[in-house]
Amino acid sequence: MPQQGFSPVTRLRYLAGRARRIDVGSVVERAKEASAQHGKALPLVVADMLYQAGVKNVGFQDYIDYDFAILTPAERATYMTHPVSNQISQKYDHPDYRGLFQDKVEFDRTFSEFLRREWMVVDAGNADDLRAFTERLGTIVTKEPVGQAGTGVHRYHAADVEDWGSFHRGLLERGEILVEEVIRQHDDLAAVCPGTVNTTRVTAFFDGEKTHILAMAQKFGRGAVSDQMTFGGFYTMLDENGHALGAGYDSHGHVHELHPDSGVRIADFQLPMIDEVTAFVDQVARVVPQVQYVGWDIVVGPEGPVLVEGNWGAGVYENKPSVTGIRTGHKPRYQAAIGF
Template sequence: MKISYIFKKIKNMRYKEYVNHAKIVADKMNKSTLSILFDMAKCALLYGSGYMDYFEFEFYLLNGKERKTYLTGKYNNDIVKRYNRKEDWHLLEDKGEFNKLFKEYLGREFLDLRDASFKEFKEFIYNKEKIVCKPLDNCGGKGIEIIPIDKSIFKNEYNVLKLYNSIMKKEQFLLEEVIIQNKELSKLYSGSVNTLRVITFLDNTGTTRILNTILRIGNNGNVDNFSSGGMYTFVNESGIVYVPAIDEVGRIYYEHPKTHEKIVGFKVPDFDKVFSFVDKLSKRVPTIRYVGWDIVITENNICVIEGNEYPGVFQVKPSISGIKTGDLPKFKKYMDL
């Protein structure tokens, strides 16, 4: 483990959260907080795991041999640095640039206010009931707002200008048409668009490898992001959810708390079309080889929401699967780690 990585983690550590998570584990395992803090520090040193890796992947239930099989934040950082050329990150990071580059796969209209006039703004919103307003560099769904369009504002251009200035002030420079998801996904939760995060790697032969497929489901909000109150679960090669969902604080859901729809056993509609879709996406920017694609299934199509050059780490909790082997061996099949 590189000492520089350890020092960087220490510098950026949120100590209060670190200790709070240690207390949660200590109570669960009937151990002292100090012993858990020591074990968390040991795992950071030996396996490059952050406190959320330790907590989310339940390292406290694993022995050393099992812990070695888990993809941790350190490994994820290394993959991004090695396989995603930093000079090209902006093509995915900047949501406006991304939409222009992947326009044929969006399945929705959009407008980048950085290079659009007020007249173009007015024309864009005129025939829409709602618009999605996004910051160009949003992360975790932060700053996204869905704004209803009251047709009465067009009677007085001042009201349209007022809306325009409000959006510009909040730097929500990317406007998009609202996506209507497949009815089966709405049954799970209709308050947000429930997306798939498909993590791909473009290997040395130019072949797209799907490393993981995650179904993200909203809960009490209009976005499905984990960090914004949502939950996630895992989808197998047949498009079926095979484990319950979890949220950011570790709660487990066998059914959705709002709709009471069963999560385990849910079949993602049109899943057989997903691979060919992400295969096209992964080859559009071949210098960014490791990507988490957020896609949505509609009634008639598959649409890409965004691509993440820093995909994040998703692995099934040992306590809900009974499996104590992480994803690192799978990643090593295709990557030099």
Template sequence: MPNLKYVAKRIAGMNFGAMLDTARTVKERTGRGVLPTLVDMAACGFKYQAGYMDYLVFEFYHLTADQRKTYITRGKNNEYVRLLNPREHWHLLEDKVEFLKRFDGFHGRDWIDLREVDRAGFEQFCEAHPRIVAKPLDGTCGRGIEFIETGTRIVGLYDMLREGKQYLVEEFIVQHPDISRIYPLSVNTLRLVTISRGGKVRLVFSSMRIGNGKRVDNLNSGGMAVLVDEETGKICTPGADKDGKAYFQHPMTGVDLIGCEIPMYREAVDLVKKAALHIPELGYIGWDVAITEERPVMIEANHFPGHDIYQFQVHLGPDRLGLVPRFDAAIGEL
């Protein structure tokens, strides 16, 4: 049964121009007319709570009804959040400072809050960490992040960061050489998704995001995603970006992606499972984990994991089924 309240809200906020552009893109890919595509998109929005970007990214125009109903669409992802993540606890992960305090011992890096540290304290931090990362407290999708090499001292930097509300300053994470070999300009992070209840945890999704031309690995900034086999800890699919393009080799380094082994992968999985038990208030979390030479470290956690990464067609098997059965089975087991 569709969530009528959700559907009505989505219709009210719909960007119909973008929807039309999406239908034109589908026409370019398939030859199907714009009007029939728009009708099908609207039907999928009602029946599967799929937005027009779901329709495009998951290639609903190629799927049967039985296949479509297995996909975690935007609406279905919202249902998981409503079920497992009560809104009154979202602040535990939305505020990056609150996150760092709660998960002290998991994130493995020094940090300061410029709302609480004066100029002298900031300069002392920079002396200890010549490479820093400045972030807004509530930024998403890599927006607002700045990488800075401070040297001995940069005049005016403290005031500049405070004026830009980039209050969170962290030491720069140096990733494992085996990860840097794939793409060195960004910290390429594992995205591990857990579902937990009653002291039990299930890992339901295992991937790595890899940068592609920028300093961040986020898909909305041009990055790509690969799946990581949970048994072997090796990349088991080509990369895929938000346009659905497949990458068997990284275009900037030439590294073959399939078969690359992620160092300390099992330790990273153990880390997020322990972390999930450390925050029982929220039961559905997407964890971003970097691998350093010494150990996995947690970058951040998301109470509203982006669902677009879950079901790229180049990552699915020949049955082209989505992840709803896997997520629902995990919830049923807990």
């Protein structure tokens, strides 16, 4: 098992950095959201948010997203938060290997056998190869090597390209050099949103012998190239059997009992092939064992799971009490697996 606890130096550096970056106006605006939604006095919410951030390792957005204003101290203690997640990443994801996850080209090379789709890298001399690749597949997805939250991801259709030389130059100039085949998703996922590849975020920790699944969230898109919130996407938490724990929600106050486009009831969703997903996560977690704590983005395809990417800064997905009625989070699982 890994060593217990976090470095106090790392903790202090993180707190100092947060203090330097604090945006008081933003904190007040978030506090107004919680005050209005839960009927709490604004000054008390502001004070509570600052206390939770400074003493309890709770991010300001965590406080809003997970309805901390209505939770008891004991309930709050069960929630995983972004500051704690960051400390885990810094301790258990070796700096020398993080680049394999940050650079999408390097990631595809490292995890090529688990991608289960075609891909290529655009360079100055392969315009003809790009055209042949795109025309054969019909639709492609391009990515900038470094990006997050869906930024730098684009979708193109061969039928829309009029000048292939210009298209090739444009990808190079914009840095969209990673080109991938569009993932085909399982019919159960397509039934919710067919226009977007809907990913499952599986947060896992590899202790050197065993892979521990800490949390699973199912993301749904709105027809755009990405299911991230910046593209209108939202998520729902899944239980250990892959069943939705409630309606969908995002960090902008939107709640979706039904998918806005398909009308599918989110709480009825069941992730197909859950046993295959669990085994798949164990496989990919062993490829780079020096990076132990990862948020894996996976899509269940018709024949099984497909790897989209891995995030060494795993981020946090949690239950939202006002939506699901569930007033506890996943932190006990993290503590049991990691030992902090």
